[in-house]
Amino acid sequence: MTIDIMSTTTDTSSTPAGAATGRPRPGGTDSRTGRRPGGRDFLASLPWIGPALILIFGVVLFPAVVMFFNSTRDISISGVDHGSVGFDNYVEVFSFPYFWPIFARTIVWVVVVVAATVVISLGLAQVLNKAFPGRRIVRLAVIIPWAASVVMTTMVVYYGLEPYFGIINKFLVDIGLVDTPEGYGWTRNPATAFAWSIVVAVFVSLPFTTYTILAGLATIPGDVLEAAKMDGAGPMRTYVSVILPQLRGALSVAVLINIINVFNSLPILKVMTGSIPGYDADTIMTLIFKYIQNQHKVDVASALSVVAFLIVIVIVAVYVKVVKPTKEV
Amino acid sequence: MKKSLRLSAAVAVAAAASLTLASCGFGGGSGSGDEAGGTTLDLLVPSYSDSTQGLWEDVIEGFEEENPDISVNLEVQSWDNLESVIATKVQGGEAPDIYNGGPFAGFAADGLLYPAEEVVSADTYGDFQESFLANAEVDGTAYALPLIASARALFVNNALLEQAGVAAPPTTWDELLDAATKISALGGGTAGYGMPLGSEEAQAEAAVWLWGGGGTFGDATEITVDDPANLPGAEQIKKMIDAGATQADPGSTDRSPLMDIFIQGKIGMQVGLPPTVGQIEENNPDLDYSIVPIPTQDGSPFTLGVMDQLMAFQNDGDKQDAITKFLDYYYTSDVYVPWVQAEGFLPVTKSGAEALGGEEALAPFLEVLPDAQFYPSTNPQWAATDAAFKALFGQLQTKPAQEVLTEIQAQADAG
Numbered sequence: 031m032t033i034d035i036m037s038t039t040t041d042t043s044s045t046p047a048g049a050a051t052g053r054p055r056p057g058g059t060d061s062r063t064g065r066r067p068g069g070r071d072f073l074a075s076l077p078w079i080g081p082a083l084i085l086i087f088g089v090v091l092f093p094a095v096v097m098f099f100n101s102t103r104d105i106s107i108s109g110v111d112h113g114s115v116g117f118d119n120y121v122e123v124f125s126f127p128y129f130w131p132i133f134a135r136t137i138v139w140v141v142v143v144v145a146a147t148v149v150i151s152l153g154l155a156q157v158l159n160k161a162f163p164g165r166r167i168v169r170l171a172v173i174i175p176w177a178a179s180v181v182m183t184t185m186v187v188y189y190g191l192e193p194y195f196g197i198i199n200k201f202l203v204d205i206g207l208v209d210t211p212e213g214y215g216w217t218r219n220p221a222t223a224f225a226w227s228i229v230v231a232v233f234v235s236l237p238f239t240t241y242t243i244l245a246g247l248a249t250i251p252g253d254v255l256e257a258a259k260m261d262g263a264g265p266m267r268t269y270v271s272v273i274l275p276q277l278r279g280a281l282s283v284a285v286l287i288n289i290i291n292v293f294n295s296l297p298i299l300k301v302m303t304g305s306i307p308g309y310d311a312d313t314i315m316t317l318i319f320k321y322i323q324n325q326h327k328v329d330v331a332s333a334l335s336v337v338a339f340l341i342v343i344v345i346v347a348v349y350v351k352v353v354k355p356t357k358e359v
Numbered sequence: 360m361k362k363s364l365r366l367s368a369a370v371a372v373a374a375a376a377s378l379t380l381a382s383c384g385f386g387g388g389s390g391s392g393d394e395a396g397g398t399t400l401d402l403l404v405p406s407y408s409d410s411t412q413g414l415w416e417d418v419i420e421g422f423e424e425e426n427p428d429i430s431v432n433l434e435v436q437s438w439d440n441l442e443s444v445i446a447t448k449v450q451g452g453e454a455p456d457i458y459n460g461g462p463f464a465g466f467a468a469d470g471l472l473y474p475a476e477e478v479v480s481a482d483t484y485g486d487f488q489e490s491f492l493a494n495a496e497v498d499g500t501a502y503a504l505p506l507i508a509s510a511r512a513l514f515v516n517n518a519l520l521e522q523a524g525v526a527a528p529p530t531t532w533d534e535l536l537d538a539a540t541k542i543s544a545l546g547g548g549t550a551g552y553g554m555p556l557g558s559e560e561a562q563a564e565a566a567v568w569l570w571g572g573g574g575t576f577g578d579a580t581e582i583t584v585d586d587p588a589n590l591p592g593a594e595q596i597k598k599m600i601d602a603g604a605t606q607a608d609p610g611s612t613d614r615s616p617l618m619d620i621f622i623q624g625k626i627g628m629q630v631g632l633p634p635t636v637g638q639i640e641e642n643n644p645d646l647d648y649s650i651v652p653i654p655t656q657d658g659s660p661f662t663l664g665v666m667d668q669l670m671a672f673q674n675d676g677d678k679q680d681a682i683t684k685f686l687d688y689y690y691t692s693d694v695y696v697p698w699v700q701a702e703g704f705l706p707v708t709k710s711g712a713e714a715l716g717g718e719e720a721l722a723p724f725l726e727v728l729p730d731a732q733f734y735p736s737t738n739p740q741w742a743a744t745d746a747a748f749k750a751l752f753g754q755l756q757t758k759p760a761q762e763v764l765t766e767i768q769a770q771a772d773a774g
Contacts, residue, residue, distance in 0.1 A: 105450070106465065106469055107446065107465045107742050107743065108445070108446060108449045108450075108465045108466050108469050108471065109446040109447065109448075109449040109450030109451075110449065110450070110469045110471075111450075122773075192616070193606075193607060193608075194548065194620055194623075194625065210548070210607065211546070211547055211548040212548035212550075212606075212607065212625075214607075215607050215608035215611070215612075217611075218607070218608035218610070218611040218612065219608065219611070304558065305557040305558055305559070305611045305612070305613050306610075306611045306753070307556065307557070307558065307561070307610050307611060307750065307751055307752060307753025307754045307756075308750070308751060308753070308754045320750065322443060323443055324558075324746040324749060324750050325743065325746045325747075325750075325770075326442065326443070326446050326742070326746070328446070328450065
């Protein structure tokens with residue numbers, strides 16, 4: 031997941047940067063060279079873009095094609111391909127009685143985690159943007175959840191929540207919030223396990239989001255803030271009318287990447303809700319995992335992966351259409 | 360134009376990001392070609408305990424000394440991952456030559472396995488106990504070699520029983536409910552009966568109760584989970600939960616962590632395995648406990664037997680001799696008995712049973728073994744049934760028994 035963030039960061043941050051450099055000299059490459067880029071240009075650039083193309087085809091497109099191919103096959107439990115079944119696997123996915131509740135839960139999961147992450151990160155970034163003694167250490171501390179493995183972080187919380195020996199449970203029992211002496215089975219009940227998963231997901235998403243916003247804050251020129259002060263704007267008014275609009279670029283990137291990452295997040299929910307029977311705490315990702323791990327239905331899991339992929343595309347397309355993250359202020 | 364370009368750029372980024380996850384599933388195994396002049400056998404085994412890897416390494420070392428032209432590649436996986444690892448390998452055309460696992464009928468149905476008789480000598484084949492061999496048959500041909508057996512019995516915390524005023528360990532469901540309720544009433548976080556219906560091994564606890572009430576999961580040809588005979592057991596589980604005789608949230612409690620709580624002395628009774636004896640000795644030797652047969656509806660003796668198997672994949676079909684040599688070596692009494700003993704299981708060979716007959720720790724289990732009933736693991740549908748139990752049986756805590764059984768049957772049939 032950390033790797034996901036890293037790779038997507040580089041991808042996306044290059045988009046607005048490219049747009050920005052394109053602005054001062056309209057027309058760009060075409061006007062300078064005076065002709066349209068042709069086959070020879072492409073050939074000449076191949077040594078430079080070749081490795082990236084190979085990577086995109088090998089790591090992104092090829093697996094996607096295999097995934098789609100698998101989703102139309104009948105693959106036995108032991109992994110033998112028994113031929114094509116058309117779109118039967120998709121029918122199975124959509125006729126699964128728990129699919130729509132799981133779909134709704136996935137949306138709740140994405141919206142709540144991303145919203146909470148962004149709100150908390152806005153506050154954190156504001157604090158970290160002020161100069162105070164020891165700021166460097168605090169900034170480093172914020173990175174820690176990012177640097178630690180997500181599974182490890184989740185495991186720590188999971189064991190803390192265990193009845194009988196979990197430290198969080200012990201604490202809650204000691205201060206009298208939980209009546210039963212062995213503690214409460216937070217991770218044993220769908221609703222509480224899901225809620226705690228959201229807490230962990232927000233926690234591990236904070237560093238990236240905070241730092242993106244922090245970078246956005248650094249680009250706000252001091253004279254704009256000074257002007258706002260001269261015009262008599264209070265701190266609240268300055269924040270809402272001056273700072274927030276200028277954070278639009280950073281925020282929209284942070285939200286976009288968080289949506290994708292949170293939607294695709296498996297490890298947190300897998301650890302926190304893994305022992306719960308039935309499908310009352312699942313999202314689409316954990317359902318894919320259950321198809322593979324428990325039922326060994328690689329074919330159906332592939333079909334669901336394709337569906338999940340389309341859902342992400344739709345969410346992102348709607349987001350881009352409505353929020354217009356790349357629109358200039 | 361520019362706007363739509365940006366839109367497609369954002370969509371492309373989304374595509375790349377979401378595929379990173381999907382592409383994780385395509386980790387190809389490393390090919391293991393034959394080394395110069397010799398044969399290499401791939402051996403895939405699950406980890407039974409922390410010492411499993413070392414025990415296999417000892418076996419391999421001894422074998423390679425006797426057969427310098429054959430080398431053996433060991434891969435140890437956790438039980439959690441084992442079945443997805445083997446599925447990935449088979450799908451990638453890189454099945455191991457010898458595989459230690461549970462369900463095998465699916466592989467046999469796909470024609471991937473050597474019949475057992477073709478990969479061991481007649482002497483070795485004749486040494487297996489017939490009841491175990493019969494349990495490895497598909498249509499009259501054994502496709503797997505019995506490896507180890509285990510039986511279950513009820514571990515009872517004597518001190519808690521005494522404290523609660525229960526005179527003797529229970530033998531029937533009514534006595535069990537009564538005793539467990541009394542122990543739970545002691546308070547302080549004590550639970551009467553440890554009931555693990557969580558995904559780890561829900562099928563085992565299910566068998567203990569459903570079969571103890573006269574039910575069955577089916578046979579080699581048919582899976583019958585949604586059967587009136589299974590209802591009494593399921594209802595009794597609900598009765599135990601509703602009476603507060605179990606620990607909290609039995610539906611999502613896994614077996615191993617719960618056993619740890621029993622070993623800590625906070626649970627009155629729980630069904631355990633032979634290795635549990637060793638675990639108690641290591642972690643809490645002061646625990647005052649006894650091992651008794653599992654209580655059933657009418658008190659008749661019964662235990663859930665589990666047998667794990669070795670199976671040999673055909674792959675290219677050119678390693679049959681090497682596989683036979685390895686298996687014959689492994690099943691010789693001198694190699695096999697220390698292996699089984701170290702893992703704390705029960706032997707499946709006649710010579711092994713003789714050699715371990717005097718073991719005191721194994722005695723309570725060897726005693727109940729004749730009444731053992733096995734999973735219908737020769738049914739190709741068993742793997743799906745097993746998965747359905749793991750995923751769904753814990754819902755008994757909140758849903759009506761009949762509904763849960765119907766749901767499991769439906770998922771097993773669909774698998």
